[in-house]
Amino acid sequence: xxxxxxxxxxxxxxxxxxxxxxxxxxxxxxxxxxxxxxxxxxxxxxxxxxxxxxxxxxxxxxxxxxxxxxxxxxxxxxxxxxxxxxxxxxxxxxxxxxxxxxxxxxxxxxxxxxxxxxxxxxxxxxxxxxxxxxxxxxxxxxxxxxxxxxxxxxxxxxxxxxxxxxxxxxxxxxxxxxxxxxxxxxxxxxxxxxxxxxxxxxxxxxxxxxxxxxxxxxxxxxxxxxxxxxxxxxxxxxxxxxxxxxxxxxxxxxxxxxxxxxxxxxxxxxxxxxxxxxxxxxxxxxxxxxxxxxxxxxxxxxxxxxx
Ligand code: UT7
Numbered sequence: 001x002x003x004x005x006x007x008x009x010x011x012x013x014x015x016x017x018x019x020x021x022x023x024x025x026x027x028x029x030x031x032x033x034x035x036x037x038x039x040x041x042x043x044x045x046x047x048x049x050x051x052x053x054x055x056x057x058x059x060x061x062x063x064x065x066x067x068x069x070x071x072x073x074x075x076x077x078x079x080x081x082x083x084x085x086x087x088x089x090x091x092x093x094x095x096x097x098x099x100x101x102x103x104x105x106x107x108x109x110x111x112x113x114x115x116x117x118x119x120x121x122x123x124x125x126x127x128x129x130x131x132x133x134x135x136x137x138x139x140x141x142x143x144x145x146x147x148x149x150x151x152x153x154x155x156x157x158x159x160x161x162x163x164x165x166x167x168x169x170x171x172x173x174x175x176x177x178x179x180x181x182x183x184x185x186x187x188x189x190x191x192x193x194x195x196x197x198x199x200x201x202x203x204x205x206x207x208x209x210x211x212x213x214x215x216x217x218x219x220x221x222x223x224x225x226x227x228x229x230x231x232x233x234x235x236x237x238x239x240x241x242x243x244x245x246x247x248x249x250x251x252x253x254x255x256x257x258x259x260x261x262x263x264x265x266x267x268x269x270x271x272x273x274x275x276x277x278x279x280x281x282x283x284x285x286x287x288x289x290x291x292x293x294x295x296x297x298x299x300x301x302x303x304x305x306x307x
């Protein structure tokens with residue numbers, strides 16, 4: 001038994017914050033932000049559950065499904081709206097989905113961790129999983145700290161995961177974690193996000209390449225077989241460096257960081273939705289999804305897009 005993954009829906013807040021908006025109140029500039037990160041603007045506002053609900057509803061509509069057709073809602077998020085209850089239950093109630101609801105926190109690797117978890121749940125009988133990646137990093141960011149404020153944005157993306165007979169479309173996966181690297185990226189209760197950007201940058205490129213290569217090897221593929229590379233959107237320079245080392249050209253790489261900044265668990269489904277919309281990811285496309293982030297965690301999946 002395998003899975004089929006389809007019907008990507010997204011949600012982003014209406015409010016656009018440009019680099020110039022930030023430069024007006026912080027010691028930074030459009031030139032610094034766009035050259036060092038590739039970010040030009042980001043969306044800010046809303047709640048994690050609100051954005052997750054909107055993205056989940058869009059995915060259900062695209063799939064032509066009723067909420068009751070879902071028997072498990074899986075929400076990948078680093079910024080739940082409350083410690084209790086789980087944000088997934090709030091989304092479950094808002095949408096009216098059936099079955100259980102689970103929060104999953106693997107920072108910016110959350111969506112790919114969620115995909116692998118959904119595949120496991122499908123294998124033990126879940127008929128349809130609504131997988132959502134949603135984050136509002138803006139709420140745990142110190143907007144007076146130029147190092148973090150220029151990087152983050154809010155958003156959500158969702159897909160439907162269903163079991164199918166045969167090997168299915170999740171061709172391989174690779175998950176990893178090293179809690180010994182906690183000090184590089186963390187946010188304690190009531191505090192703000194802290195990141196050692198330089199060190200994370202160095203580690204991220206190596207980790208993404210190693211994890212992606214393992215996943216590709218397990219799928220019996222090489223970088224040349226990848227139709228669309230969908231990396232976590234933390235920094236355009238990380239995306240480019242990883243793509244170059246893997247041997248995947250820019251035209252086969254999904255990039256939305258210019259419009260959304262770093263949206264953590266939402267960044268991969270936001271990039272996936274964009275790749276679908278601009279024709280990069282057609283039904284049947286072989287995609288390499290790669291996440292990395294706080295923990296540190298990392299995650300790769302080779303996936304055939306179900307349309
Ligand atoms: O999502 C999960 C994981 N996150 C990441 O993967 C992020 C990884 N890291 C990065 O993307 C980059 O390290 C950053 C974008 C965070 C920083 O870029 P950098 O090229 O590593 O810059 P830096 O931290 O080395 O800073 C260079 C200079 C410093 O000034 P001095 O010491 O050279 O005088 C900073 O103080 O740039 C300064 N700086 C800024 N200047 C203008 C730092 N932030 C800003 C800013 N505007 N916003």
